[in-house]
Amino acid sequence: MPETTTQEIIVRAFDVIGSPLGVSSDDGQKVHDKIAPLLREGRKVSLSFERIETIISAFLNAAIGQLYGEFPEDKIRELFSVRDMSPEDLALLKRVVDNAKLYFKNRAQFDEAWKEELGREE
Amino acid sequence: MIHKLGTIRSSREGFERLALLWSEAAILYSRELELDLSECDFFDANMAAPLGAVLALIADKFNRIEIVRVRPAIESVLRRNGFLTNYGYRPEEDSGRTTLPFARFQLDDERLFADYLKRQLEGKGIPRMTEGVGKVSQQSVFEVFQNAVTHSDSRLGIFVCGQFFPHEQRLNITIADAGVGIRSKVRAYLKNDVSSGDAICWALQGGNTTRTGSRPGGVGLKFLHDFVERNGGKMQIVSGDGFYEYGNGCGTLRLAELPGATVNLEINTADTQSYRLDSKITAQNIF
Numbered sequence: 001m002p003e004t005t006t007q008e009i010i011v012r013a014f015d016v017i018g019s020p021l022g023v024s025s026d027d028g029q030k031v032h033d034k035i036a037p038l039l040r041e042g043r044k045v046s047l048s049f050e051r052i053e054t055i056i057s058a059f060l061n062a063a064i065g066q067l068y069g070e071f072p073e074d075k076i077r078e079l080f081s082v083r084d085m086s087p088e089d090l091a092l093l094k095r096v097v098d099n100a101k102l103y104f105k106n107r108a109q110f111d112e113a114w115k116e117e118l119g120r121e122e
Numbered sequence: 123m124i125h126k127l128g129t130i131r132s133s134r135e136g137f138e139r140l141a142l143l144w145s146e147a148a149i150l151y152s153r154e155l156e157l158d159l160s161e162c163d164f165f166d167a168n169m170a171a172p173l174g175a176v177l178a179l180i181a182d183k184f185n186r187i188e189i190v191r192v193r194p195a196i197e198s199v200l201r202r203n204g205f206l207t208n209y210g211y212r213p214e215e216d217s218g219r220t221t222l223p224f225a226r227f228q229l230d231d232e233r234l235f236a237d238y239l240k241r242q243l244e245g246k247g248i249p250r251m252t253e254g255v256g257k258v259s260q261q262s263v264f265e266v267f268q269n270a271v272t273h274s275d276s277r278l279g280i281f282v283c284g285q286f287f288p289h290e291q292r293l294n295i296t297i298a299d300a301g302v303g304i305r306s307k308v309r310a311y312l313k314n315d316v317s318s319g320d321a322i323c324w325a326l327q328g329g330n331t332t333r334t335g336s337r338p339g340g341v342g343l344k345f346l347h348d349f350v351e352r353n354g355g356k357m358q359i360v361s362g363d364g365f366y367e368y369g370n371g372c373g374t375l376r377l378a379e380l381p382g383a384t385v386n387l388e389i390n391t392a393d394t395q396s397y398r399l400d401s402k403i404t405a406q407n408i409f
Contacts, residue, residue: 019233023235023264023268024268024271028337029337056265057342057345058265058272058339058342060341068338073409083405085405086257091397092261093408094399095341095344096338099329099338100338103331103338103339103340
């Protein structure tokens with residue numbers, strides 16, 4: 001893998017999806033597909049939400065959440081950042097990030113525990 | 123077939139009546155359904171969304187539908203929001219601009235839905251809220267819509283309708299689909315014969331999702347639940363014979379099953395709370 005380069009690449013979500021609305025998984029996937037190859041090359045990436053008016057969890061799960069299935073957490077912390085996000089959108093991103101970490105860590109155990117719980121109620 | 127539909131409020135009884143309509147009319151094929159509203163003394167405008175979904179399923183089996191004997195006050199409400207114009211009634215102007223008109227979207231119409239929402243919410247209370255609350259309210263509505271897009275498999279589309287109550291400072295919006303329902307997806311995923319009520323409760327828990335694969339899920343409905351709690355709003359989710367109401371938990375419809383899934387959201391537009399993060403968490407340390 002190439003060395004980490006110091007110059008940060010700014011990926012502008014608005015330009016990738018061509019709209020101020022991050023309200024679909026498919027648009028989130030387009031953003032992800034811009035970010036992931038750069039991280040794989042060891043580039044620093046900052047995702048800008050300038051001119052984005054509305055985002056939802058499905059968009060963020062596809063754009064950012066799935067990175068946790070592809071890269072170790074410390075790599076994401078080292079190379080990836082966001083900017084130009086409103087405080088409310090940051091709150092949603094926090095939920096998405098925390099959920100993605102759990103989703104990729106202990107999904108099977110989590111589901112098994114639920115099955116047992118539901119089985120007890122019946 | 124003639125079916126007499128009683129009063130329809132955003133309540134368990136209202137949903138029971140729509141479920142009964144479906145259970146009786148589901149057998150029709152290339153016939154006629156006369157929906158008689160003479161015994162309906164009240165109709166919550168937003169409930170046109172699940173009624174629209176049920177009627178779309180009936181019409182899909184080549185049945186002709188006629189809505190008759192509608193009382194004048196109800197006819198006026200359902201003409202103003204455009205619902206009855208689908209059944210041959212003349213439109214009526216919404217001079218007070220308090221309705222979010224009845225609309226039907228296809229599953230890939232996310233941007234059309236966004237345009238609808240933006241156009242319809244202007245002047246209906248959301249601008250009076252703080253910018254942050256308005257933003258989170260819109261996110262919540264989008265989450266409901268996206269949930270239907272992702273999980274419903276509703277080839278007949280997604281049905282939306284709402285009503286703004288300026289004096290009460292409340293906005294009701296309902297999103298219904300005519301898809302497979304929450305239970306079937308959760309059963310297939312958990313490989314467990316959960317009831318509809320349990321399936322709804324399962325889906326509301328943070329981290330629970332029937333999604334598999336590289337894109338995580340399980341945030342949207344929990345986000346919605348937490349928003350309703352903080353906003354002082356209301357939420358109902360109905361699917362199959364499962365009936366969930368925020369504050370009262372999960373229960374069952376006693377008489378029949380409603381196809382697809384419906385989410386009723388009531389937003390308190392007088393809300394001025396903050397929906398921001400704990401100040402210790404920033405864009406720099408969020409990952």
